[in-house]
Amino acid sequence: MAAIELRALTKVYPGGVKALDALDLTIPEGEFFALLGPSGCGKTTLLRTIAGLETATGGAVVIGDRDVTNLQPGARDIAMVFQDYALFPHMDVTDNIGYPLRIKKVAKPARREKAAEVGARLGLDHLMDRRPGQLSGGQQQRVALARVMATQAQAFLFDEPLSNLDARLRLEARTFLKKLQRELGVTTVFVTHDQAEALAMADRMAVMEAGHIRQIGTPAEVFQRPANTFVASFIGSTPMNLLDGVVRGDTLEVAGHSVAVPTSAKGRVPDGAEIVYGVRPEYMTYAAEPAEGAFGGKVAIVENLGATHLVTLDVNDVTVQAIVPEGSEPAIGDDGYALPRHDRALVYRNGELV
Amino acid sequence: MAQATSPPEVVQEDRSRRGGYSSDAAGLGRGRAAAFVAPALLLIAVFLVFPALWVLYLGLTNYRLTGAAAAEPQFVGLDNLIEAVTTPELWNSTWLTLQFVLGSAVIGQVVLGFTIAWLMRDRTGPLKRAVEGLVILAWILPSAIVSFLWVALLDADDGTLNAMLGIPGFPWLLDHPMLSIIIFNTWRGTAFSMMLYGAALGNVPPSHLESARLAGASGWQQLRDVVFPHIRGHILTNLLLISLWTFNDFSPFLLTAGGPDGRSEVLAVHVYKVALQSGELGHGAAVSTVILLINLVVAVFYLRLLRSKK
Numbered sequence: 001m002a003a004i005e006l007r008a009l010t011k012v013y014p015g016g017v018k019a020l021d022a023l024d025l026t027i028p029e030g031e032f033f034a035l036l037g038p039s040g041c042g043k044t045t046l047l048r049t050i051a052g053l054e055t056a057t058g059g060a061v062v063i064g065d066r067d068v069t070n071l072q073p074g075a076r077d078i079a080m081v082f083q084d085y086a087l088f089p090h091m092d093v094t095d096n097i098g099y100p101l102r103i104k105k106v107a108k109p110a111r112r113e114k115a116a117e118v119g120a121r122l123g124l125d126h127l128m129d130r131r132p133g134q135l136s137g138g139q140q141q142r143v144a145l146a147r148v149m150a151t152q153a154q155a156f157l158f159d160e161p162l163s164n165l166d167a168r169l170r171l172e173a174r175t176f177l178k179k180l181q182r183e184l185g186v187t188t189v190f191v192t193h194d195q196a197e198a199l200a201m202a203d204r205m206a207v208m209e210a211g212h213i214r215q216i217g218t219p220a221e222v223f224q225r226p227a228n229t230f231v232a233s234f235i236g237s238t239p240m241n242l243l244d245g246v247v248r249g250d251t252l253e254v255a256g257h258s259v260a261v262p263t264s265a266k267g268r269v270p271d272g273a274e275i276v277y278g279v280r281p282e283y284m285t286y287a288a289e290p291a292e293g294a295f296g297g298k299v300a301i302v303e304n305l306g307a308t309h310l311v312t313l314d315v316n317d318v319t320v321q322a323i324v325p326e327g328s329e330p331a332i333g334d335d336g337y338a339l340p341r342h343d344r345a346l347v348y349r350n351g352e353l354v
Numbered sequence: 355m356a357q358a359t360s361p362p363e364v365v366q367e368d369r370s371r372r373g374g375y376s377s378d379a380a381g382l383g384r385g386r387a388a389a390f391v392a393p394a395l396l397l398i399a400v401f402l403v404f405p406a407l408w409v410l411y412l413g414l415t416n417y418r419l420t421g422a423a424a425a426e427p428q429f430v431g432l433d434n435l436i437e438a439v440t441t442p443e444l445w446n447s448t449w450l451t452l453q454f455v456l457g458s459a460v461i462g463q464v465v466l467g468f469t470i471a472w473l474m475r476d477r478t479g480p481l482k483r484a485v486e487g488l489v490i491l492a493w494i495l496p497s498a499i500v501s502f503l504w505v506a507l508l509d510a511d512d513g514t515l516n517a518m519l520g521i522p523g524f525p526w527l528l529d530h531p532m533l534s535i536i537i538f539n540t541w542r543g544t545a546f547s548m549m550l551y552g553a554a555l556g557n558v559p560p561s562h563l564e565s566a567r568l569a570g571a572s573g574w575q576q577l578r579d580v581v582f583p584h585i586r587g588h589i590l591t592n593l594l595l596i597s598l599w600t601f602n603d604f605s606p607f608l609l610t611a612g613g614p615d616g617r618s619e620v621l622a623v624h625v626y627k628v629a630l631q632s633g634e635l636g637h638g639a640a641v642s643t644v645i646l647l648i649n650l651v652v653a654v655f656y657l658r659l660l661r662s663k664k
Contacts, residue, residue, distance in 0.1 A: 051564075051568060052568075053564050053567070053568075072567070072570075073564070073567045073568045073570075074567055074568060074569060074570025074571065075570065078568070079568065080564075080565070080568050082561040082564070082565060083561070084559065084561050086559065086561035086562045086564070086565035088562065088579065088580065088583070089583070089584075090583040099566075099569055099579070100568075100569035100570070103566075103569045103570045103571050103575060104569075104570065151569070
């Protein structure tokens, strides 16, 4: 187990595409760390550069106290679970789990014993003689995890570990992975494009865009206080309301309404500045009656989210969304009022959080 | 029971309504299906099955290219076959053919073809195009031209190779006839294996190779544990095809004419000499029958390996 440290890590592909632009990142020992971002943001390249499958163009990768930037993948003492699990089809489960040990010249009985031990821990004991082709997706994933665990590497890397599972299994595997990582305590970095997955599993996460890290923090920090409008719009199962506005003294003029400057930005925005007012639909209180500081408009759309509804209001030609608990959803065309929570509203200036 | 039998009855009804079509997948019916494959079957019969059977028949006669036996061949039973398998020339030729197949096909073309495909797998650009272009060029040129080029290369007095090595007068084709045709055929046929392995390597999932690399596997271990198991079927198919092609290859004749003194007389050349140079068509047909049998044995051997999925 070891910490992972990236120093000004840069990766430029032949042809000039800058996949990673001087990234600095420290992942402490034992942390479950998520790399999140839209496709093409460089998160997979970052993971592969840590693994050594891509060579860094500049900067350094340090695992534990070793600079591994110029080491071969096999010499870095890390293990990786691939998106397609990369199980060898001609080997049974025992041999697949024991493969890294075989390369390290561990004797066969010791290998089989270790494979049996790890396999049993992941509930694979009755499948040890099967080939990967005879296993379900979830079982294959556990074999891939077992192979990683058997290596006793310094750090684990997971590339989209859940994306090949069907939706139901994915939730189970999410819980399982988090529990397993907690028990093993091995530094683990995983890549995902699913913000819900990152929020649910990670101890800390980095949100990436176009080769840059746009925010690092705990899921709570990233969810509640996105550092910029990119993160604000990327994180959350319903997109954050991001409304253009202007500062007028102690109030903000947003969508034809006057709202108070949120707690977090009080005294930090000059009069007359152009800002973006951000508040999540979850932090909006919806009412049919007008209230002080509420956005009033006509209900345009009502979407059923299960236990809640997402109501879209048309406020002076600006779209404002609010989450409404079940049973109190309005009808389309009704007049509605959405009151932002003062302590949860945010102000962005030039795209950055104030 | 009644439920189990009822569905076929429905099908029966359905079939009769559609005018006698059978229940085959395409719904054509036997007659039409036969009409579709008839032209292909006819061509195969005329150009493959009939000549093969004709050779079997000729092998049982004393048919000759010229003379009385050419006009009225006599049935001689197994005499030709017995004569063929009791002459040492046939077994000498079989031994030389074995060397030729093992040396130029199994070792030469397969190893060289795979090596080039492996080295070029991640390459793009002019080097890859140049190498592939040169290798394929050797494959697509007509045999007559290629043989002429090699005769010019290996000629003892005016040959290019001797001029380059500075050893004028060294008779490659006389002193090393088998080595010459083995190297010639390796050069000539590597393209097929290279292209086949190139395509096969594209099917090896990159994540499997990367997984092995992360475990610390060396280049050889990656080949053994990931690549070969993945392309096993390709390797066997490749071996089957080029073994048979090389076995029946006649182009060594264009370089050495089987000489000197029968030292490069592979079976294809042996048949030619017996049947057409000596004019003993019946005897030649009997030798061809032997070749056919050896080919069948080789094919069955590979197909069995291919089928034993491990």
